[in-house]
Amino acid sequence: MVETAVRTAARPVARERLVALAERSWRPFALLAAGYAIWWAVTQFGLVAAYKLPSPGATFQAIWNEVGYFAHHTWVTTFETLLGFAVALVLGVLAAVVMVTSAEIEKTLYPLLLFAQVVPKVAIAPLFVVWLGFGLTPRVVVAVLIAFFPVVVSMVTGLKSVDPEMLQLASTMGASKVKTFVKIRFPASLPHLFSGLKVAVTLAVTGAVVGEFVGGNEGLGSVILQANGNLDTPMLFAGLVVLSLLGVVLFVAVEFAEQLLMPWHASRRGETVTVTY
């Protein structure tokens, strides 16, 4: 069991909370600072050639010089990612539900989905451009295709992991399939679903970028592609930094939603005053 400090029974005052927050979050910041320091040192003292790794200064300079440009392309990529993620979420949950409803549908649909997953999107992305043109569509489609599978797999596992006795209980209540789903299966599968969503949201970013690589003159993917072509490493890293930030922000948003939606789950329960250790 994880050891935790004993807490007093009194409710923590605002100041205590602040201290607690600082205690909880200094490590990632320290890590970030350390990473930055290493990056800086390595480039500053010429340990790595500039065309392999630009200095942090040059990288942020690249962003700063073209803030508007970055803002525009970031927005494009964000939009594609969110749209792709949303579609993947809805389709993935629907597919999982349908598959769990009937073993026959599952056996019919799974190979299809699996096939869609195992075809490397990076390889077929150029075909999407041929099929769907150069606009937003192929990029969102790639994002959806990449983000879709983790959602389905985790949701199917989640829906199947429901305590059989709870389902029996529901059937003695004359519950319709829909109600059983809404009130029992779905909430019970949330822990699984969210671990799929966390993967999916980061993959949606990748999907949007892959889509931009193959067809599209907008978005961070095309920024990176051009920078790569010119061997403009500061620009390349600037693109990567912005892209990573986007990914981190979206991931944290999913984690936040998780915390909000399932405070009851063992993995997220607040500690009780008298703490088990």
Add this chain to the structure above:
Amino acid sequence: MVETAVRTAARPVARERLVALAERSWRPFALLAAGYAIWWAVTQFGLVAAYKLPSPGATFQAIWNEVGYFAHHTWVTTFETLLGFAVALVLGVLAAVVMVTSAEIEKTLYPLLLFAQVVPKVAIAPLFVVWLGFGLTPRVVVAVLIAFFPVVVSMVTGLKSVDPEMLQLASTMGASKVKTFVKIRFPASLPHLFSGLKVAVTLAVTGAVVGEFVGGNEGLGSVILQANGNLDTPMLFAGLVVLSLLGVVLFVAVEFAEQLLMPWHASRRGETVTVTY
């Protein structure tokens, strides 16, 4: 509750089993056949230009003409994928274990892993070549990087979902952390882990292919790349078909391992003679 047929108490004889197997598996085959028929019809009657979609005949001809060539490249990609998957599995589980052991390590490590995940591997793959040279290493590294995250996320969720009372029980047994992990946490987290692994194994294939795209003279990735360069769609599709088969086989292998390792889980329990419905 899913309705299922009533079974008699007697053990099914071999013939019954065969019928049952056929009943279970005819759908995917029918689907495959239907897909093939549509593909054939669409190309046969010229509904789609050949440069957009080759006929199935041409595709299989492409494979058949170069069986040895395909066998070789398939083997290379399989090897990279398996190696990448294995490394991702080991590293992912280790990372998850370390993170669950201590909230502080988790808070330090998670942002790092997240960062590694959100940087699109497709975008930085060229850098790997610069850093790691050609050869097997960069390709396996890309596969590992892509497959790693789903393993970590699902394993962390799994380890955290363990019934707290089971952990209390273990602590009254004076169980070491290692033993508690091996005998309780790990088996309890298998259902989560496997849904991560199913995603990871398909991503490992993608990773190997991406690695081959950016640097490598071998593997299905380079076959596809060349076919793409020639606009040789039959060859391109041949590569994709082989690649998909590889992905499906690996996925099914993971599912098989799942079935083998956790027959006890609610999602995989064999039905009892007197069946709940």
Add this chain to the structure above:
Amino acid sequence: MTVTQQAPAVEIDKVAVRFRGKKREVLALEDVTVDVRPGEFVSIVGPSGCGKSTLLKLVSGLLKPSAGAVRLLGGSVDGPRHDVGFVFQRAALLEWRTARRNILLQAEMRGMPEREAAQRAGELIEMTGLTGFEDALPHELSGGMQQRVALCRALLHRPPVLLMDEPFGALDALTREQMNVELHRIWRETGTTVLLVTHSIAEAVYLSNRVVVMTPRPGTIAEVIDVDLADERDYAATMSLPGFATATGRVRELLGAAGGHE
């Protein structure tokens, strides 16, 4: 209450249940025949593992017999029945719902009017002494409290047939007595048909018209004992009636128990 010559509410007819596990086949029930009249209160007692829980699941249609037939309220049972209230042996609460919302699950699933359901839930919470813990999550409740939540849930919709699998097992003596009295009152007032599995012989006899005593696995019916007591029973007074002693004595004899726990 006078029991008239109606069709039985529950008919269990030469039922056998055989479970097939990985390595073992278990014959849980064999040749079990029981009829329960409408409005009757029947208790089932028997050794651990003799198939009592299995029997209740058969009646509710959650399990199909390997042989024989089950009829409920005049219709044959061939799927989950929802004209019952079922208390499982485990509390089986949804961990993300508070006590009150776990109880109201019954109402939500059945589409009962909200106002009525909320009021009824309030009454049941008070009756079972859960007041103050309406908003607690299951993991914040003691074992006995969880069991009471499950009990409230089964009673919420005033089911025509109540199936209860050791609903009072985790309760202390006093609470259990109070619950017994309440259950008896509800039964008399509503004319519900009740099938109760219990390990307490006194409870079985105090509450029932008849007590079904089962044999160890494979579960068969050892004897069905008629309880010779008036329908309206005072708790303490009943214990000293000769009918009570006769019935408990016979049950104890059949089970081979010395009577320490009764």
Add this chain to the structure above:
Amino acid sequence: MTVTQQAPAVEIDKVAVRFRGKKREVLALEDVTVDVRPGEFVSIVGPSGCGKSTLLKLVSGLLKPSAGAVRLLGGSVDGPRHDVGFVFQRAALLEWRTARRNILLQAEMRGMPEREAAQRAGELIEMTGLTGFEDALPHELSGGMQQRVALCRALLHRPPVLLMDEPFGALDALTREQMNVELHRIWRETGTTVLLVTHSIAEAVYLSNRVVVMTPRPGTIAEVIDVDLADERDYAATMSLPGFATATGRVRELLGAAGGHE
């Protein structure tokens, strides 16, 4: 067995426990002081939700008191103790392990010699009547069978202190009596210190040297009743001894129960 003037095996000293939930603070225990001598058998009875389970978790170090101190076998408790055998209120079995392997978990965790553990497990399985179900998975066992598996697990390593939270709650009367007799025999033979939570007053009195009666929440100690019976007790005979009647009567009085279930 003669109880000598040793240091207490369990010392619970002015302990209070307060749980903080989302919306509510619950004072579960308040000012509880109990000493248990080495080799003593102490039962705890009290209304549902009064803090009995909480008390056992305090003794085993699974829970830290909000106030007061707990000592076990001479050492202060400030972390999970493994010199105990704990039967939780829920069976808490690993669903992927068979009955036997759930029992052997105790041995594996403690690194007990395999041969010895296997033999001991075999004895316990026979004693608890689980023979034939060694290889069944938990979901293939009845409620009472699961509880017996948990009991075997707690007894496997012959712990110096046994903490049992309603270990017989899901058992029928006869099995329960048999288990009582077995537990009493084990206690006498091994000199184990036992803390038993039970809802059966007869069981508490039959098994114990002393019975701790608790008040409703917040749980405090209403009275500690000495049981005036010889250590070696015949089950049926004990029931008719005056010491038995006195003790059960007093407990019943304190709990306000009519005695139907005892």
Add this chain to the structure above:
Amino acid sequence: GGSGGDEKTTSASGKELGKVTLMLNWYPYGEHAPFYYGKKQGIFEKHGIDLTIQAGQGSQKTVQATGAGQTDFGWADTPALLSGVSQGVPVKSLGVFMQTTPASVQFFKDENITKPADLKGKMIASTAGDALTKTFPVFLKANGMSEADVKLQNTDPAGKIAAVISGQTDALLGYASDQGPTMQDKAKKPVGYLRYSDFGLNYYSNGLLTSTDYLADHADLAKRMVAASSEAWAAAEKAPQEAVDAMQGASPQLPPAAVLLDQFKTTATLLHTDATEGQPPGVNTEADWQKTIDTFAQAGMVTNPKAPSEYWDASVAPKG
């Protein structure tokens, strides 16, 4: 996307202009200066054209996008056009401007490579499947060598320069107008070239193309587009610095000005073959087309070679 040529706008002087889009073969670099210069100088407007220039992502995709009508005109490599047509993409060349291929083996001068024979045993970065790689064996053969004499390393297009700078490979296959100047700029070391065209192998490179449908429906506009482009290229050839300056603002990620100029100057040396010397840019000969087709047939990129007229519409060619 393509406008279909039906949209019209009006110029400042009140002239009615046909709106057209041109998709380049890549993001803008020095080679494209003439189009920007022509726009700036009003050459396209003079021919009644309101030109919009779009970045592309490789010649192949430009060919496909043009065939699918997603752009009116495309600027793409002839090999991509040939393989596109042989796969059924409905496009036609309106004239190749870069008639000498910039295809070359590129390396740092300190490698002491001066002739193809010096490549023996070298590791060369190239992208599997692209035209450069496909024709490389022909180049080797023309110089008395075989594929076995060098080691080709498949490398992502984006990774080729880095591979050479970091010493992972000795040389790369690329266009003299593309990687070379960037490489020199980054490494601050002089870059040497072995141009295919200097060593017995030449074929057509970048040119203007459109879809067969567009050509049928807008023959006049296509003709004007070719004429305007030709004029713009001729003008840019005379004023390289101004032409490159006209690109400023085309994209925030434009290569540095010096690199742009270097790229364009290299490009300007590629506009003619011996057969078209002195002709306006964009004028082709059937013989040159045939040579190109033969080369790619030999390299295996075109499986069923057809007559030049199947790939190239000679009727719109600019007049001198």
